[in-house]
Amino acid sequence: MTRVGFDHDLKHLQDELLELGSMVEKAVIRAVDSLKRRDLTLARTVVDEDKLINAKRFAIEETCLKLLATQQPMAQDLRIIVAVLHTTVDLERMGDHAEGIARVSIRIGDDPLIKPLIDIPRMMELAVSMLRRALDSFIHRDTAAATRVCNDDDEIDNLNDQIYRELLTYMLQDPRKITQATYLTWVAHNLERIADRSTNIAEQAVFVVTGKREEIGSSKY
Amino acid sequence: MAQAPVNIKPPKFQETPPMPLGDDPENADPMAKEAIALETKSLRVFYGSHLTLDSISMKVAARRITAIIGPSGCGKSTLLRCFNRMNELLQGASIKGEVLFMGEDLYARDVDPTEVRYRIGMVFQKPNPFPKSIYDNVAFGPRINGYKGNLDELVEKSLRRAALWEEVKDRLKKSALELSGGQQQRLCIARALAVAPEVILMDEPASALDPLATLKIEDLMQELAKDYTIVIVTHNMQQAARVSDYTAFLTTEGGGAPGKLVEFGPKDVIFTNPRDQRTQDYITGRFG
Numbered sequence: 001m002t003r004v005g006f007d008h009d010l011k012h013l014q015d016e017l018l019e020l021g022s023m024v025e026k027a028v029i030r031a032v033d034s035l036k037r038r039d040l041t042l043a044r045t046v047v048d049e050d051k052l053i054n055a056k057r058f059a060i061e062e063t064c065l066k067l068l069a070t071q072q073p074m075a076q077d078l079r080i081i082v083a084v085l086h087t088t089v090d091l092e093r094m095g096d097h098a099e100g101i102a103r104v105s106i107r108i109g110d111d112p113l114i115k116p117l118i119d120i121p122r123m124m125e126l127a128v129s130m131l132r133r134a135l136d137s138f139i140h141r142d143t144a145a146a147t148r149v150c151n152d153d154d155e156i157d158n159l160n161d162q163i164y165r166e167l168l169t170y171m172l173q174d175p176r177k178i179t180q181a182t183y184l185t186w187v188a189h190n191l192e193r194i195a196d197r198s199t200n201i202a203e204q205a206v207f208v209v210t211g212k213r214e215e216i217g218s219s220k221y
Numbered sequence: 222m223a224q225a226p227v228n229i230k231p232p233k234f235q236e237t238p239p240m241p242l243g244d245d246p247e248n249a250d251p252m253a254k255e256a257i258a259l260e261t262k263s264l265r266v267f268y269g270s271h272l273t274l275d276s277i278s279m280k281v282a283a284r285r286i287t288a289i290i291g292p293s294g295c296g297k298s299t300l301l302r303c304f305n306r307m308n309e310l311l312q313g314a315s316i317k318g319e320v321l322f323m324g325e326d327l328y329a330r331d332v333d334p335t336e337v338r339y340r341i342g343m344v345f346q347k348p349n350p351f352p353k354s355i356y357d358n359v360a361f362g363p364r365i366n367g368y369k370g371n372l373d374e375l376v377e378k379s380l381r382r383a384a385l386w387e388e389v390k391d392r393l394k395k396s397a398l399e400l401s402g403g404q405q406q407r408l409c410i411a412r413a414l415a416v417a418p419e420v421i422l423m424d425e426p427a428s429a430l431d432p433l434a435t436l437k438i439e440d441l442m443q444e445l446a447k448d449y450t451i452v453i454v455t456h457n458m459q460q461a462a463r464v465s466d467y468t469a470f471l472t473t474e475g476g477g478a479p480g481k482l483v484e485f486g487p488k489d490v491i492f493t494n495p496r497d498q499r500t501q502d503y504i505t506g507r508f509g
Binding site for chain 1: 459505
């Protein structure tokens, strides 16, 4: 086995991707927590720490460029690096969606919630699980697991519909709730986007293994 | 086989269609829409009793660049030499199986190997100009052939096609040995072109050249592929990836085992998503 140094660099690159993934995961969980527990300090932390996610993305991209320029990767090596480039963009955008949720939390401020949050935390848990499993499938080159992630997107879409319908009812019943109810639909939308980008990552996992680019399942949003 | 026409004229192939990569290279036969210039069928090559190449069946598409890659000792150059019967010049070499050129058996009894080498020219690793003037190098083949046309024109045309004319037009009578390595190699290509070949075989044509001269040769190959069929043996994988349309990967299990064709396909497939693990290992540099 030759190319020990390059193999080390490739592994390090994927470790960095996982690190970025866990930063995003933490941001999503904290953003929804801050909303649920009305913890504005936590929400501000999520907003502040988005800078770290952005910086990490740029660092990973830089490493990819360096490897492309210096190692002339071919075949699966090439696919890994290209897939990491795509995935890092998706992760960074997911970080932005987490920040969006935190900003909603800040906008609601000290107002009490119009309803206890049940479906939004469920949606968050599913989205975070999809993110985690998508990255796992990427690292373990597991196309079956990647396909399962994509199939879970339907459930996210259903939850999104359900939340939207419920909030619409609140708005119709009491126009004073329209502002906050609208904010909460934004939160659901952000979570839906996070789940959808997780399916992108799962598709990259398939690409690394098979070399095929394909849309697995399709989001209705 | 017909007498080799000694004038510069592109060979008569059908209009070259675009690269048939298809929607799914896995299922489509990439060679189906190509005109086939050369083909080997179960080709085996022996040096004495030693088998050096085993069961090579591959096609070379006309007016495309086909690269043959593989580790040292896998028989790349041996295979290349089979395409213009150069192996016969080596003591004890023999072949079994078939090599077809435009559908005809290249090794048939009535085929003159010298004529084969006119129609299927070769450029070697180390530029090997004759110790003569630039002009005489290019004119050498046509003169031997008894060329009756305007020799000056033929020399100019050949040098232009080899992208060397502008650099040497004012010193055609100077010795070819005064040229730089890259220029000498292009001169050798011009010399091969002067006898109007249909195929040009190149054995590591740029390995003795600096990076800039290498890129010039690569540009030239792309240009020539509009009219000629090119087969190149190269150790430089990036070069194969840059210039070839099709790539063949040969390997050997070592210890004197014969070379075998592992994978052949459009270069985009070979370099981004090869089907065989051995190809993957070789092109990603994890071989051996």
